[in-house]
Amino acid sequence: MAGDEDIPGKRPTIYDLARIAGTSASAVSSVLSGTWKKRRISAQLAERISRVAEEQGYSLNLQASLLRRERSRIIGMIIPKYDNRYFGAIAEQFEAMARARGLFPVITCTRREPELEYEAARQMMSYQAECLIVTGATDPDRIAELCAATGVRAINLDLPGTRMPSVVSDNFAGAQELTRVILSRTHEAFGRRAPLYFIGGRPQDHNTRERRRGFMSAHAEIGLRVPDGNSIVRGYSADKTAAALAELGIPHGSGVFVNSTIALEGFVRWLRAQSPPLELRFGCFDWDPFAAVHPQNVGMMQQDVGAMLSRVFEFIQSAPNGAPTVEVPCRFRALD
Amino acid sequence: MAGDEDIPGKRPTIYDLARIAGTSASAVSSVLSGTWKKRRISAQLAERISRVAEEQGYSLNLQASLLRRERSRIIGMIIPKYDNRYFGAIAEQFEAMARARGLFPVITCTRREPELEYEAARQMMSYQAECLIVTGATDPDRIAELCAATGVRAINLDLPGTRMPSVVSDNFAGAQELTRVILSRTHEAFGRRAPLYFIGGRPQDHNTRERRRGFMSAHAEIGLRVPDGNSIVRGYSADKTAAALAELGIPHGSGVFVNSTIALEGFVRWLRAQSPPLELRFGCFDWDPFAAVHPQNVGMMQQDVGAMLSRVFEFIQSAPNGAPTVEVPCRFRALD
DNA sequence: GTCCCCTGCTCAATCGATGTAGCGACACTG
DNA sequence: CAGTGTCGCTACATCGATTGAGCAGGGGAC
Structure with a gap:
């Protein structure tokens, strides 16, 4: 107990532990990294070193360790x-x-x-x-x-x-399904079949393009043409979305496809501010538990984060050839 | 250009750059870390080293750098x-x-x-x-x-x-204010003054205790006693909160204090599932933009993250004596 | 007694960047 | 031409952990 020097601001290194335990830095290192059996260190010495490390509050210097490994x-x-x-x-x-x-x-x-x-x-x-x-x-x-x-x-x-390599959601299929649901639920609620509005995202962004493609395709299926004016695609920003909606003037009884919860934030804010209250039906690409209880929300397309990350870790473990893109299906969460 | 060796998987070090540029590792280090003027390196050599580093796609090894600094x-x-x-x-x-x-x-x-x-x-x-x-x-x-x-x-x-040292929200004052608003808005809406329900949080947790204290205090101000049964404090979990609410049976026309957006998630899910629809008034400690448009939400107490972090960085820059606790006021967001 | 092996350790090089100490070359002073 | 100073650079020790090589001592075989 005589050699223990506790210089306050200084963290102990394996050399300090070696000095205190009366052994070498190599022995300390191999004991603390768990390779001591391969290095023929006696259980007795391993025990002593572990105890000293504990007493001194030793913690590995990752910088030094990683530099060497x-x-x-x-x-x-x-x-x-x-x-x-x-x-x-x-x-x-x-x-x-x-x-x-x-x-x-x-x-x-x-x-x-x-x-x-x-x-x-x-x-x-x-x-x-x-x-x-x-x-x-x-x-x-x-x-x-x-x-x-x-x-x-x-x-x-x-x-x-x-x-x-890329892992993305199946934006096309997801948007197509979501669009179908919004179209049919809007029809149910208001009795008319009109093209939906598409709100949010960036024009040049891959996901937005794919989702617009799915959106268009679901309209085409039932013979509806979407007018150019039915879109607000001004970036991922709640404020810009809300401002643009104020100009657009969406009529009562319409259906809206909201492309991301960020745009949805602007959308619900705008919707709530309408007086008299505006009756619409909307759906959103992405999930949010509070948005899910909005009375006019007919469904949310939840991206399957767990499945996407699993594919990412597969790519990490075995590197694929080239730059493949994997599409992961989304899970639709119908509301009401 | 003869000495450039591009061993594929190997990242260049300052020694590689020094060899290619025909100089020493010290010179490379001082040029790349920006200390070269103090070290009397000529602008010409600095220029040459920078160019080589750029060409070789050099990036610092933080492990080595931090080990030394x-x-x-x-x-x-x-x-x-x-x-x-x-x-x-x-x-x-x-x-x-x-x-x-x-x-x-x-x-x-x-x-x-x-x-x-x-x-x-x-x-x-x-x-x-x-x-x-x-x-x-x-x-x-x-x-x-x-x-x-x-x-x-x-x-x-x-x-x-x-x-x-600790930086926390002023949970007591925030909860007191929020409780007052919920009480008065519930009175306005339903014409009766009844004690509120308190939903969410952990009994032993400091924030929950402070907020309950504020909650109680606002009741005491207007002479209301809160029955023991008016609380659900079963941890930070939406599912547990929803399950407990199902047992509790909150009557029509009540007011509810929701302690965190996590509990609120369970609360709104439960509320939406009620049939016939249940008319309540609630407020929540914490902010969420989607919860903010819920028609029965009367206000949210937003914690001032920017101010709290500013205090944290002040503590970092000048270490205080002892373990003081600083309380940062919240910002109330009234709804409707 | 000699040779060999095994056990239980230690020595020393190494990873890459940093910074102090110092060296050679040249200019200038007296 | 010795002495002093400055400029522009290099050599080397260092940070802390890892790991291959090697060494001392004991035991067994022949």
Whole structure:
């Protein structure tokens, strides 16, 4: 007990433990990393070292450890938002699934800013991430290039790219089904068949294009043509959506396809402000438990986050050839 | 151009760059870290090194860099959930504010599991985090002890502890105000003054206790006594809340205080399932934009995430004495 | 007694970046 | 031409953990 030196601000290293336990740093390292049996350390010494480490409140210096090891087991994810049920669920489940596989997840939020996406990806390289999941990126191919240059494997999630494997929802089929339901429920409620309105998303964005294609296809099935004026596609922003709706003037008895909960936020705010109250029927691509109890909501298309992430981890374990895009079916949640 | 060796899976180091540029690793390091002017490197050499680094797609090995430096500038946060507007906003704003201050945020989600909280905190120590923000932890004092042992500064957010500085909402005043509004709006709507119901939270949790105190106080002000049976406090779970509500049997014309959006999720699900429809008035401690358009919602008490995080960063910059608890006022969002 | 093997450890090189100390070359002073 | 200073760069120790190589000592075979 005489040699224990507790320099306050200084964290103990394996050299400190070795000195205190009267042994070598190698022995300490192998005991604490669990490889001591292969290295022929006696159970007695292992016991002593463990006790000293416990007493001194030792914790591994990951920086030093990772510098020496060949594999970091770090897996990075960049994601545009946290405060939204879809991306929140992705982040939360990704962490849990990564941990369950013995990997160290590191997530960072890029707020749909292309520069921040790029910087965050660079930072993941610096962390020595072995793999990077690029979620909802505005320019996935630029990041793919960065990853290719440093030899880091990358996978797109939610929004596909052309240079690395992608896992996305089956946006076309989901939108088609959702559109059919909104059309029929609007018909039931108001007795007329009119083309729906399409609200939210970005014109150039892959998901928005696919969903519009499904939306159009469901209209075509029943011989309806959608006028050009029936769309508001002004980006992922609740405020812009609400402002645009005020100009559009949707008539009583209409049906509305809302493309994301972000647009839906603007939509329900606008809808609530109408006086006299406006009777509509709407459906939304994406799930939210509070939006689900709105009386005019006829259904929400929930993206299957668990299944998508499973496919992502399959791609991680066995790298595919080329840059395939896998589409995962959505689950429709009918309301009422 | 003859010496460029592009070993595919291998990332270039400063030694590779030095060899290619015909200079030393020290020069490369100082140029890339921006300290080259102090080290008397000529602008010409700096230019050449930068070009080579660019060409080779060099990226810093943070592990090696941090191992050598005395400061990591890493700031950790553990948080119970992502997919909820309150915690989602905390995570998102924390990252932005940390970056704006030149720090590297690392967040991890602990799902209110005490063991995972502890493990995650250990991992933050291993990352050499200089500071740890402990958000909504079930046992903050245990983590405080861990941090004290390794000399890492720690701050509680949302839920206070006794061993490190804490930043929390003014739950008492917020709950009191919210209760007053629900009481008066229920009176307006149904003409009777009856004690409210209190739904959600954990009995032993500090926030729940404070909010119940505010709730009780607002009742006492107008001479109302709250019966013991008017509470459902069974943890942060939408399912348990919905199940308990089914047993409780809240009568038509009642007012309800919902303690968190997680409980609210169960509450609105239950409410919607009632047939014939149940007319109530409720308010919620926490903000959610979709819940805000519910016709029976009279107001939501929004926690001031920006202000709370500002206080957290103040504590980080100048460590306070002892373990003070700062209370940040909430912002009431009246509805209708 | 010699050879060999096994046990239980330690030594020292290594990962990549950083920063102090110092070296060679040249200019300028007196 | 010795002495001093500055410029522009390089050498090397260092951070903490990992791991292949190797060493001392004891036991058994012949």
